[in-house]
Amino acid sequence: YLILEKTPFYYESGGQISDTGKIYGENLEIDVLEVQKINDLICHICKIKNGDIDLKNNSIIAEIDIVNRRKIMSNHTATHMLHEALKQVLGSHIQQSGSLVSPERLRFDYTHSTKLNEKEIKSIEDIVNAKILENLKLNIATTNYDKALKSGAVALFGEKYEEDVRVVEISDFSKELCGGTHVKRTGDIGLFKIISDTSLASGVRRISALTGLECLQYLRDCFQEIKSI
Secondary structure (H helix, E strand, O other), rough: OOOOOOOOOOOOOOOEOOOEEEEOOOEEEEEEEEEEEOOOOEEEEEEEEEOOOOOOOOEEEEEHHHHHHHHHHHHHHHHHHHHHHHHHHHHHOOOOEEEEEOOOOOOEEEEEOOOOHHHHHHHHHHHHHHHOOOOOOOEEEEEEHHHHOOOEEOOOOOOOOOOEEEEEEEEOOEEEOOOOOOOHHHHHHOOOEEEEEEEEEEOEEEEEEHHHHHHHHOOOOOOOOHHOO
């Protein structure tokens, strides 16, 4: 477990998994497997590949896996867009009740009593992909919690917030309180596809979806399967 004075690594929080990467210096190479906040300290959970940690030599470089980070950013921004699209298609009763943002996919838990039909899935995908094609700019700012709510920002039910909060705004489409990492423009996401909608509990459902190259590979596999059949 390593604690650094400064770090570029995002620790696991708000449904978003942590960054991975490496820490290295002279005669030292360390893999960062995950990052957690423990007792208000950002702890890098690591495996030493080469060398030994010299506490007297504090000159090291911390480097995240940028490919993974970009995939996570795409999936997190797409999660916000999915949330808004669900409200537009199903109604204002939709509330987020959990999420997971990883490099491979996004998972979104929401309050709704019935399974999405094909028409609803198509409508949700069309809204999100249309906003991706518009290449909307994201604006991220820190402001007072009450001021953020008055401006129309969505806060997650049951979540605890500090007095100052971070607001992620996707043009005039979506506005949520969020501390996670996001793309600069929606066009960076590339493509969005829902792959499943399942029941999680009474009145709560779970959507799994893909973006970008992971989405493209999924569609290729489906197309190849159809050709084989």
